[in-house]
Amino acid sequence: MSQLGHAWGELRRGSNTITLFVVVLFTATVLASLSNLLLPENSALHVSTYTITLLGKYLCYAMLALAVDVIWGYCGILSLGHGAFFALGGYAMGMYLMRQIGDRGVYGNPDLPDFMVFLNWESLPWYWFGMDQLWFAMLMVGLVPGLLALVFGWLAFRSRVTGVYLSIMTQALTYALMLAFFRNEMGFGGNNGLTDFKEIAGFELSADSTRVGLFVITALLLGLVFVSSQLIMRSRLGRVLVSIRDSEARARFLGYRTDHFKVWLFVYSALIAALAGALYAPQVGIINPGEFSPVNSIEIVVWVAVGGRGTLYGAVVGAILVSYAKTRFTSLAPESWLFMLGALFVFVTVFLPKGLAGLLKKKQQSDSSGEDDRLKLTGGAGS
Amino acid sequence: MSPGRIKAPDVSHKVILYIEALSVSFDGFKALNDLSLYINDGELRCLIGANGAGKTTLMDVITGKTRCDSGQVYFGQTVDLLKHDEAAIARLGIGRKFQKPTVFEALSVSENLELSLKTGKGVWFTLMAKLDSEQRDRIDAVLTTIGLSALRHKPAGVLSHGQKQWLEIGMLLVSDPRLMLIDEPVAGMTAQETEKTAELLTSLAGERTVVVVEHDMEFVRSIARTVTVLHQGSVLAEGTMDQVQNNPAVVEVYLGEES
Amino acid sequence: MIEIRQLSQRYGGSRILWDVDLKIEQGSCTCIMGRNGVGKTTLLKCLMGLLPIAAGEVLLDGKAIQHVAAHQRARMGLGFVPQGRDIFSTLTVEENLQIGLPCRRDGVKKIPERIFELFPVLAEMLHRRGGDLSGGQQQQLAIGRALVTDPKVLVLDEPNEGIQPNIVSQIGDVIMKLNAEGLTVVLVEQKLGFAKRVGSEFRLMEKGRVVASDSMAGLSDELIRRHLAV
Amino acid sequence: MLICCFVFRLAAAQQAPESEQSTVAANDNPLTPLLQELTDANLRRMPSLVSEIEQAGGRTVLPLFMALQDGALYYHSDSLELVERRESDGGRVTLTDVFDGDVLTDINADALEQVRINNRLRAVLQASVARIRLVHGNDAEREQAARIMLSDLDEDNLVLLNEAIADEQIPAVAAMINVALAMNVLVTDAPQTDRLAAVATLHGNLQGPVRNLLRSFLDELGRNEQDPEVRSAMASAMASIERKVRFYELMEQAFYGLSLGSVLLLAAIGLAVTFGVMGVINMAHGEMLMLGAYTTYVVQMLMPEFINYSLWVAIPTAFAVSGLVGMFIQRFVIRYLNGRPLETLLATFGISLILQQAVRTIFSPLNRLVVSPDWMSGSWDINPVLSLTNNRLFILLFSVIVFVILLWILRKTSLGLQVRAVSQNRDMAKAMGIRTDWVDAMTFGLGSGIAGIAGVALSQLTNVGPNLGQDYIIDSFMVVVFGGVGNLWGTLVGAFSLGVANKFMEPMTGAVLAKIITLVFIILFIQVRPKGLFPQKGRAAE
Amino acid sequence: QEPIKVGVLHSLSGTMAISETTLKDTVLMMVEAQNEKGGVLGRPLEAVVVDPASDWPLFAERTRQLLAQDEVDVIFGAWTSVSRKAMLPVLEELNGLLFYPVQYEGEESSKNIFYTGAAPNQQAIPAVDYLMNDLGIERWVLAGTDYVYPRTTNRILEAYLKDQGVADSDIMINYTPFSHSDWQSIVADISRFGSAGKATAVVSTINGDANVPFYRELGNQGISSLDIPVIAFSVGEEELSGIDSRPLVGHMAAWNYFQSVDTPANDAFIAQWHEFIGDTSRVTNDPMEATYIGFNMWVRAVEKAGTTDVDAVEQAMIGIETPNLSGGMAVMNKNHHLSKPVLIGEIQSDGQFQVVSETDELVPGDAWSDFLPGSRDLMSDWTAPVRCGNFNTVTETCSGQSN
């Protein structure tokens, strides 16, 4: 109880980034949703369902970026394989959505998804059981990626795999999963993945209201994840994480079992990623092994870096901005958008080492910095 | 709620640290060679010896950083340190200051101290942890002692070399360990600071056990009761400062003529 | 030999060095002293070109070098022994020493025997990784490494930190010997005894400024109390 | 008449060989109408036409058949004269007389039409050629002809073989013919002793048809040999064959493994420099490979006449191109990221996108055609079950040479020493007089240049397209990390062991699963040795 | 006049750009040519090109963008089946119209998609028939990239071959990942499989990028079309232009079109293409012809319907005939698939194919394979009264997406 109170206190006490973030997020969400549902389609202010879906996707990406920032920005664990957890979450949700199709598939088979019918599967593989229940699927959304993160993290962090070794191993992980999910024998639809979803929890996926609903839920959960991550990073736990980032050995000599912390954080981050994936699948309408591709995971890292690692809002902003840029560029300049995107990445790294958030901070600082700094700095020992 | 509490070591035989027949080698090079050493509870022990004699390595073994080839290390009568990892050893109450100051550069000075506090170190504990007023006072006191009060909110990364040395000492103090292993605390300090450190360490002994490695003979002289001299991985001499100082072997390999 | 004029330096927003003026005579052994954090290391790094300066001039033999790249300064005869030694840890002792050879103006391609005469332990450890050496051994290696470049000025930042007493006096002897042979020495040193033994000049720093300079004989107790006491 | 002229040439050609005096007069040469028919026969008629030509012309039609087989037989659309049309690498066309090989200059190449040919016809031609060569070919040709006949023991062939064995001097050829005859003995109702002798001849013979024949005798549903003595002899002959085959298959697998390893090594070795030694997480490494491969393409475009030498030009050129691009990247981007290794990932990822799109824009998104020089095509046939492909052999050799050179540069030149110093402590390196900027640029250029060289090799194995780099980047990182960052030997051992492991798994698991297993293995291996196969040792590494 | 908008949704970057960029250019060429002829319904055509970047979810997003934002009247796009699958729900939700120009695995028929590439029965089955009857092949290697098109095709072929009395032991199936580049052991396996004394052929559904190293390895291991012929369903002129085809002479491909087809229509098309792209060395291929047919049919259908309204055009499409490039007429059937001739070509040393076999009649594309148990009873008919893409002829119900 007292901890809750404490958390609330944290939340209120000068937490203006949190407040600002939450306010902006919710205003935007509410405005967008209302204007989609209430305004007539020809109104200038009408937000199209296309835009809502797009925004929903961006928010999922933002959540994913947040997941990466939590481990990379605060604990120095650079995961080049976070797409794996995202995709697993997406697949768990996708399996549920597939089961919801029921006998409306092209073959009209009430039990087997279409791809199983035409590849002659006799019956549903065991790991598909229970996936027709939303609660069970949601459990799996957390459980499967969570367990994977736990096992992988436990192995890696206990054996003190660090730095680029860890990064490359996470890449190997997602790459291996990609190859595995490509295999049709796995029973996840091979290269095509899962698609042609019809409904979620009884709501037609193609209905505007369902899309807006999913969008709002995504925004809510993003807000929640943001606040909880922010609280974690402000607690002593957050400082321990930073200390592990700076000098893991030293933290160990202070009595912290750094591997526990890292495993815990890794699982937490994987869960966020999985949640993002679960929200992503119904909004985008397809989940396939491409999500496991190492390049996707690198892109996540790029979002975080562009936004500014080590600041949660930076990650969110980076994800949304880069995704938006990609959306715009691919239609504005289909033949040369890669030049622009590539140049953007180079520009940001060279000129904005701390990302966009760093730019913001610098501005704030230069506004308030004065000459009296020297007094604080040259104190010397004792006096 | 104090999950951090750990049973005190069994010091019924007065000895808090047993080191017996310890050997460590790196690629065939013997850094420690059949070394035996006993530290009494509450003692202030100075460890001196030539560069490369194995002093830091000894601390590495005690704190779990380096695995030994053979030998035994006991904390009190019962705790076999070789069976514990770094974190567990730290939680047993063995604190250490490193030869090369290592602090958490991105954290502020006071956060460095906060993390060193003697409290729970588990994930859940730290998630919920909050500084109580007693701890706050303790941090303030230590900040004053190490002279970094004015820099408490600065990231430790911007400290000068000597300031980092002090911060490390501060981190050790605030963690209130049973056994302190201090590697070269006064390197890079002015004479006056050295004196101050000497006072500090002397005042700590008694309640805690302190093992200091230092090359500054003046400093050693000013704090030492028992001095152990290591040479090429084993004990060369042990005794009071005077005894050691007049030991020709020690003079030969370590002190040189002028001291 | 070396002259520093109105040197200022800042780390990001905070200023560390304030209009430092400093003169070092050819053949002198100048000790720079001051409490922790007053900016001694910063000053030396500015001299070596390892930190950008905000304003001011650095002259070597009357030539302005503040815009000369660090590696050029090394080739012009500034040898540096940094605080904390900064040994190339995965290079062997021999390689650590060889690194400096191309700097030599006399074109010698072999590590001079002289180094091993000064620091016999380096000869014993020739093929071990620099990073494996104990702190004291590393310190000797760092000095040896700087000497390989055959410098005109040797710049040392607290060279005795963590060194066993007999080696300290040995290092002192070496410095004095080299100094006597005409090598100019700039030395940051906290230990008064050592400074007094080897130094011919002193400069006292306080909060980023040089507050006193004189020959070593002029280092009064008053100055010590004012600028070095805790 | 033009036809006259053609027939005259034909007659002259038939006169040429001394051994077989043609008695056929020019006018009633039975070949003439057949050859004329060749120009407009449809593909169904062709096989029988070819046999008739063989009957009528004997060995004289061999060049004609060879040209036809290669699709190089053309006829003039008006005169119907048959000519051989060959095109050199550079696209220069030479027309020659089909029979005497004289270069023809008086024929308009544009008026030529190809004599069409398909697979069925090729098979017929192959048999015909073998028959002619068994009698008239040189040693190697005779041996090959006999070998081809092993799988086609019809009566005509047997007659030829029996004739040929009579005066065959060369043991290898005789042995091959004897094998054929022995096989024939087995399938006919010969007495037991003959059959046993035949089996003895076939004992341990690795030729595919021999194996198939013996297998069918041992197969109860096949010929099912009844005579127990013969049967047991056959079984032992078969066992010895299978033992050998198994052995050679193992060799073959090992070679495949090493060869895959050599590709991994080549792909990774440049990364071992830029990533392993310099610490730059170089996501654009794959694109350096790609640039090397495209350089090969451009070089071949520029010297179409000298494809056989093009690689020797491409290697230094690719080194220069990729190296310069690498230096450019280093100077204008990576230099600003010193001490921020993780950020290099981001910037180089951006660069890789730019480079990919750049080649897409310049060279189109399509794969480019890179030709293998003759000396890299084909294979070294050690025996019928073991042959090593030349391109793989060369690449294996090449990878080792590149490795040794790189090792030498890093170990024995001052650049090697300096780059290690710089990557460890830039400031201190500066203070030691090292031009860190220069060292960085050179090293990055070296790593990239080597990647370019690797690209030349890859162009001989796989697609030269904008995605080439993406296909290798992950494997490269895997190899470097598995071997141990900063250790070239680790990269070598890592590459070869992953290659071999993969290839030994593949037959059991298939390519996909083998790759997955390899990845999982690497993940688990790193748990045991968190710094790879050859970790950096010492205090500093902790 | 307000232009009619034509969406072009082919990957211009990423792994699929290799194949798809050409199709984007083809559509642009057709649009340009049509505008020169005065557009459609008197209105000019305007191409809206976007890049889904070989990223499957992006195909869905871009489809939505084209339909909802840009309000295009028709989309020409997609190559891989997965991209089409990703687009399909959006097309149906927003009632868009897609022309899909690539050979595919079948097992689909959407009201909103016209399939102008080959279904398995228009490529795979005739190819196998040719090998079996004309070349006497008895032993089969079904090699493919591990994804749905090869999987389905091979499943159909396996069933078909067994129907024809081929033993299990005479079929070898092998799957490799996308862009597989190390073919040494697989080719060696094929070679061993083929040396058992029976005529052996490889039926290859190996996808684009993996083909170069595959054929190179075949060449280097000395496996010629005489030893073990390979017949491919995904290797066309464009793929061959990146391979040295000299060692491959005699290996085969089955398509509905080859550049070498000698017809006036084809000559004109090739000339038009060369002029448009400004490079006479560029080749044409089957998906281009499929795009060509699809585009012409759409123009005819719009003119017939007098509107670009999707429902009207969809109905107008059925029964439309336009010339194909190989001489005959292509017919759009009720199941949204074409009737086309099937050609088998042998690779020539110049990278072109020589047609060695051609079906006498047009083969109607089959949306649902007769050789798969799940789809045997399904048929597709988008005309009244059935109006269903997957009508079960046994239960007489229409299941799935058409509801």
Ligand SMILES: Nc1ncnc2c1ncn2[C@@H]1O[C@H](COP(=O)(O)OP(=O)(O)OP(=O)(O)O)[C@@H](O)[C@H]1O
């Ligand atoms: N990880 C290691 N690998 C190889 N050799 C090592 C390693 N750690 C220590 N050594 C060697 O062991 C010996 C003892 O080193 P140690 O640091 O314990 O000496 P020390 O007594 O602390 O010296 P100093 O007073 O100079 O700090 C040295 O010669 C050192 O080179």
Ligand SMILES: Nc1ncnc2c1ncn2[C@@H]1O[C@H](COP(=O)(O)OP(=O)(O)OP(=O)(O)O)[C@@H](O)[C@H]1O
């Ligand atoms: N990278 C940095 N960023 C910001 N401030 C710094 C940085 N490095 C040093 N400082 C500050 O600059 C001041 C001078 O540091 P410097 O290292 O020059 O001191 P010093 O005189 O060498 O001290 P010591 O005797 O402890 O070595 C200190 O107050 C330190 O906190």
Ligand SMILES: NC(N)=O
């Ligand atoms: N439809 C295909 N070839 O993927």
Ligand SMILES: [Mg+2]
């Ligand atoms: Mg030590």
Ligand SMILES: [Mg+2]
């Ligand atoms: Mg200093």
